[in-house]
Amino acid sequence: MASIDIHGLGKAYGRIRALRDIDLHIADGECVALVGPSGCGKTTLLRTIAGLERIDQGELMIGGRLVNALPPAQRGVAVVFQSYALYPHMTVYENMAFGLRCSGHARDVIRQRVQRAAGILELEPQLDRRPRDLSGGQCQRVAIGRAIVREPKLFLFDEPLSNLDAAMRVQMRVEFAKLRRRLAATMLYVTHDQVEAMILADRIVVMRAGHVEQIGTPQQLYASPCNRFVAEFIGTPQMNFVDATYIGRGDDDSADLRVDASGARLRVRCRDPGLRRGQQVSVGVRAEELRVLDGPEAMSDNVLDAELVLVEYLGDSALCHLQHAGRLTLVIKCSIVPAHGNTLRIGFAADGALLFDADGRVCH
Numbered sequence: 001m002a003s004i005d006i007h008g009l010g011k012a013y014g015r016i017r018a019l020r021d022i023d024l025h026i027a028d029g030e031c032v033a034l035v036g037p038s039g040c041g042k043t044t045l046l047r048t049i050a051g052l053e054r055i056d057q058g059e060l061m062i063g064g065r066l067v068n069a070l071p072p073a074q075r076g077v078a079v080v081f082q083s084y085a086l087y088p089h090m091t092v093y094e095n096m097a098f099g100l101r102c103s104g105h106a107r108d109v110i111r112q113r114v115q116r117a118a119g120i121l122e123l124e125p126q127l128d129r130r131p132r133d134l135s136g137g138q139c140q141r142v143a144i145g146r147a148i149v150r151e152p153k154l155f156l157f158d159e160p161l162s163n164l165d166a167a168m169r170v171q172m173r174v175e176f177a178k179l180r181r182r183l184a185a186t187m188l189y190v191t192h193d194q195v196e197a198m199i200l201a202d203r204i205v206v207m208r209a210g211h212v213e214q215i216g217t218p219q220q221l222y223a224s225p226c227n228r229f230v231a232e233f234i235g236t237p238q239m240n241f242v243d244a245t246y247i248g249r250g251d252d253d254s255a256d257l258r259v260d261a262s263g264a265r266l267r268v269r270c271r272d273p274g275l276r277r278g279q280q281v282s283v284g285v286r287a288e289e290l291r292v293l294d295g296p297e298a299m300s301d302n303v304l305d306a307e308l309v310l311v312e313y314l315g316d317s318a319l320c321h322l323q324h325a326g327r328l329t330l331v332i333k334c335s336i337v338p339a340h341g342n343t344l345r346i347g348f349a350a351d352g353a354l355l356f357d358a359d360g361r362v363c364h
Helices: 042-050 092-102 107-120 136-148 166-183 194-200 218-223 228-233 295-299
Strands: 004-013 016-026 031-035 057-062 077-080 154-158 186-190 203-208 211-216 240-249 256-261 264-269 280-285 303-313 317-323 327-333 343-347 353-356
Touching (some): 004 042, 031 042, 031 194, 042 057, 042 154, 042 186, 042 203, 077 136, 092 136, 136 166, 166 194, 194 203, 211 218, 211 228, 240 264, 240 327, 256 280, 327 343
Parallel strands (some): 031 186, 031 203, 077 154
Antiparallel strands (some): 004 016, 203 211, 240 280, 280 353, 303 317, 303 343, 317 327
């Protein structure tokens, strides 16, 4: 295993800067996920670590050794790509052994490593089969096995589950989580699926336009995003946002702020927002923080009237899409879903919301 240290790393394609001053430390044995929208630079960063792309600026160290100028074969890394890239005419055993044979390893060493990897991945019954006889999940496990037999210092995964159907992806997430515990290896995992990242990774790196927006554990990014972009990207369903105007503190100068959202007066708990009266802000509320109000409770603070426009049934719960000067999403029990077109009175606690300024920065 090995740690990764990246200092001021940059990569450009002509005038396009794909990576901008990336600083990142990945500890020995840690699994870190890179997430972000398409084109944010997450795969480019993985490829520069693997040695498949040239580094234009900064330093890349693997296991304490500077590797900027080293070719991929000398970096001690193994890459599992989105495409399985298996040889169709070879058996599973031959696919997993091929790289070791090309490197000149002894036959006994190859057999031991392949058998060990097959045991970890539960592929022993498939060793004599060819890729056409395997499921998509089995093919992906063979691709992972091909990386394991090399005994690398570092595993790099580039969206390895994106070609699988929904049911198989769920199954492979479980398999990957078990694999992590067995290998106890350093891993960098690129995915566009933030749910996948939150399930599998120790920490998540959220990227946008070639630079890092925030790094943290899944819980930290979910509960304490640094800006509106991270708040929107992390969490399913996405955080709700209500546009508002800052109108000052409460009468008792408490930590609660007052904002005006299309005529509705809302409270948000915030100690030092650094705002002036009249500034435009956004109130961010997670779907699970919203609740339907009824009776006397409907007269409390933080109340919004919104029209129900769509219901997505998810088993015992449902996502209710509401319209109030923008779109809102509410999680509710299926047994109490009202009819389409109804106006619901919804509310949330002052400490269950975040406040963002006009530039998308979170106010503390």
